[in-house]
Amino acid sequence: MRTKVTALLVSLAALWIFAAWVTVRDGLNLAWVAVYNSNVAQPSESLLVELQKERRLTVSRLVSPVLVSSADLSAQRSRTDAAAGEFRRLASSDTLRFAATDELRKRIDRTFRQLDQLRSVRHAVDARQVDRGKAISAYNGPIDSLFQTYYSLATLDDDQLAKDTRTLISLNWARELISREDALLTGVIAAGRFGQAEVAQFTQLVGAERNVMDLAKSDLEEPLPDVYQRLQKSAALSQLHSLEDLVAQQGRPGLRAPVGGEQWQSASSAALNQLHDVVSGAGETMVDRATPVAVGVITRLVLAGVLGLVAVIASIILSITTARALVRQLEKLREAALELANERLPGVVARLAQGEKVDVKAEAPPLEFGPDVIGQVGAAFNTVQETAIRTAVEEAQLRQSIRDILLSLARRTQSLVHRQLTLLDVMERRESDPAELKDLFRIDHLATRMRRNAENLIVLSGASPARAWRRSVPMVDVVRGALAEVEDYTRVTVMPMGETALLGRAVGDVIHLLAELIENAVSFSPPYTMVQVGGQVVASGYAIEIEDRGLGMSAEDLEATNQRIADPPEFNLSSTARLGLYVVSRLAERHGIKVSLKASPYGGTTAVVLLPRDLVIEGGEDLPEEETESGLPRRGTGSRKIALVGAPEAVSAPVQEVVPVPRAPEPPRPLQSVPPPPGDADPDPDRPAPSAGFTPSGLPFRVPQANLAPALAEESRNGDEADDEEDRSPEDIRKIMGSFQSGTRRGRSEAAKLLGDEEDNL
Incomplete structure (x- = not known):
């Protein structure tokens, strides 16, 4: 806005300056009449007279050297050169160059060039290489240039002055024609006869001179009546015209002139001198007339220029004040728009995200911009900001409703899965039946994965899953719990995790986080490759590495993914391609866990999960039961399985081709005896391992307490019955449990028979 207004004002000022200069310059043209007269007219008039004299003497010298001596001719040439030098000096002055028009400067320069050619003419005359006709033509050249200069002086802005100036120039041109008649007839008289074409030339000159003289006198009658009367009553002109008529009538080629030399020279000199006086006097009169006219014109022009300047200044002031007011209003509108875009609208969205209620009227106060067009734009902006904030509120409410729906569906699904x-x-x-039990375990595994998907919905809705533990859990069991929620868990190798435990309050979320990362590693690597999961204590906590042997990711994708995990964007229903990463980022943010991806040296991708030090317990030490917010101890497990708060099921370590073991610390039941997933390390090497033996009916033996968490198993061994069981070998325990199972089946069979007999008796 400022740039455009400035450009408008600059162009307006430049236009005024140009118009003022052109106008004042035209007025100064009249004031420069005196400059033209003193620097061009007067010196050129003297030069013109001297050129006319030198032309006459040159013709006489060429005809008869006796009539004109070389000394006389040289003296005249010196006077001509002096007049030419003075003309050059005055016509080349800076004052005249500044005042003159381009056309006048060009004609003055042409006159200088014609004067320079006189040297060659003079040499030719001295060498008698030219006749009198060519000599006359050579002198006519610079004289014609002088008259062209005179006509350039007549371009004045005052019409009457310009007309009078042209009349005086015409009168002076008539004088030049008389001078040419004089030079021609002087040569004829000196030669004693007319040449072949000289009679016709003389007659033409007389006709031209009479015509120019008559037109000039008629134009002088009204503006210069004194000059007109003087010319009308001039005896010198009358005598000259009489001689001209006599020569024109009686002159013949080859004959002598009908007038004598002295008679002609006396008449022509008198006429030339009179015309010279008339032209000089009239010129001075015109200069005097032009001065007051020029002053009046310049005064009017200056007045108009001053008024124009005042108008320009007023326009500048008005434009600046108006532009400032407009710019001020526009800046206010811009600041309001930027404040809405950068502060108020994000603040409203942030408050809405936190569940606060927002008053649209209070957050979008109307701004006053006045009744003009910008005020109307401001009113439209008020509507825009109110609509924007209302839309943000409605969108936040819609998002909250969607989150509530997701949370409700997830809770219902979670309840059904439980x-x-x-x-x-x-x-x-x-x-x-082993086959049926195997299928039941597979269904159990699918249900566990379904529970993770339901918990994903809970995380996406902004809530927290319900799983929590009152005791710390060994890190190896946390990893195994994550494997229980992965479909292709048999391809995962668990490396030694060390004697480190995880606080119970973070167990559920860490299991979920690791399950998402392990599922991702298994899904994006070839089916014949293995995924390694290992962990170790580091300076800032505990690091778990999940490494696959897949195709890997580009550096750009790794950077974008790490940025997405470190700074998760607002959840958008349209971005469903990487919901797992969003879930991981939210779970990691909840506990201050750092998750990053990097390229694996094997060509795949390695996910590093860094648990902060305040979440891990080193050395396998047990912690006291964690309390809930109400001060009550959290529900926990009594075995190796990890129990849910408010839910009857648990997460356990997976086994090959069999879904996790039962989820609650209940009495032992049969279990297929298969080794744990490849690479799993039993955190308690003293605990008896499952036996590969089978009962006579084909069922596998189950080792008591084989699937308890290390801490819980340790508690069981430290109990009342631990002393008795420490001395039993695995084989003895297997026999005892086999006998217990056989007795149980017999008891059930006999009870069924008794019930059948009683029904028959009834």
């Missing part, structure tokens, strides 16, 4: 897992647990406990 009930399904409970039912599966009951079915597993009473099933004895």
Whole structure:
């Protein structure tokens, strides 16, 4: 805006300056009449007279050297050169160059060039290499240039002055024609006869001179009546005209002139001198007339220029004040728009994200911009900002509603999955067929994965999953719990995790986080490759590395993914391609966990999960039970399985081709005896391992307390019955449990028979 107004003002000022200069310069043209007269007219008139004299003497010298001596001719040439030098000096002055027009400067320069050619003419005359006709033509050249200069002086802005100036120039041109008649007839008289074409030339000159003289006198009658009367009554002109008529009538080629030399020279000199006086006097009169006219014109022009300047200044002031007011309003509008875009609208969105209620009227106060066009734009902006904030509120409410719907669906799905897992647990406990038990364990695994998907919805909705633990859990069991929620867990190798435990309050979220990363590693690597999971204590906490042997990711993708995890964007329903990363970022943010991806030296990708030091316990020490916010101890497990708060199921370590073991610390039940996933290390090497033996009916033996968490197993060994069991060998325990199972089956069979007999008796 400022630039445009400045450009407008500069162009307006430049236009005024140009117009003022052109106008004042035209007025100064009249004031420069005196400059033209003193620097061009007067010196050129003297030069013109001297050139005319030198032309006459040159013709006489060429005809008869006796009539004109070389000394006389040289003296005249000196006078001509002096007049030419004075003309050059005055016509080349800076004052005249500044006042003259381009056309006048060009004609003055042409006159200088014609004067320079006189040297060659004079040499030719001295060498008698030219006749009198060519000599006359050579002198006519610079004289014609002088008259062209005179006509350039007549371009004045005052019409009457310009007309009078042209009249005087015409009168002076008539004088030049008389001078040419004089030079021609002087040569004829000196030669004693007319040449072949000289009679016709003389007659033409007389006709031209009479015509120019008559026109000049008619133009002088009104503006210069004194001059007109003087010319009308001039005896010298009358005598000259009489001689001209006589020569024109009686002159013949080859004959003598009908007038004598002295008679002609006397008449022509008198006429020339009179015309010279008339032209000089009239010129001075015109100069005097031009001065007051020029002053009046310049005064009017200056007045108009001053008024124009005042108008320009007023326009500048008005434009500046108006522009400032406009710019001030526009800046206010811009600041309001920037404040809305950068502060108020993000603040409203942030407050809405925190669940606060927002008053649209209070957050979008109307701004006053006046009743003009910008005020109307401001009113439109008020509507825009109110609509923007209202839309943000409605969108936040819509997002909250969607989150509530997701949370409700997730809670319902979670409840159903919990009930399904409970039912599966009951079915597993009473099933004895190995094949059916295997299928039940697979369904158990699918249900566990379904629970993770439901928890994903809970995380996306902004809530927290319900799983929590009252005791710390060994890190190896946390990893195994994550494997229980991965479909292709058999491809995962668990490296030694060390004697480190995880606080119970972070167990559920860490299991979920690791499950998402392990699932991602397994899904994006070839089926014949293995995924390694290992962990170790580092300076800032505990680091878990998940490494796959897949195709890997580009440096740009790794950077974008790490940025997305470190600074998760607002959840958008349209960006469903990488919901797992969003879940991981939210879970990591909740506990201050750092997750980063890097290129693996094997060509795949390595995910590094850095647990902060305040979440890990080194050395396998047990912590006291964690309390809830109400001061009550959290529910926990009594075995190796990890129990949910408010849910009956648990997460356990997976086994090959069999879904995790039952989820609650209930009485032992049959279990297929297969080794844990490849690479798993038993954190308690003293605990008996499962036996590969089978009962006579084909069912595998189950080792008591084989699936308890290390801390819980340690508690069991330290209990009342621990002393008795420490001395039993694994084989003895297997026999005892086999006998217990056989007795249980016999008891159930006999009870069924008794019930059947009683029904028959009834």
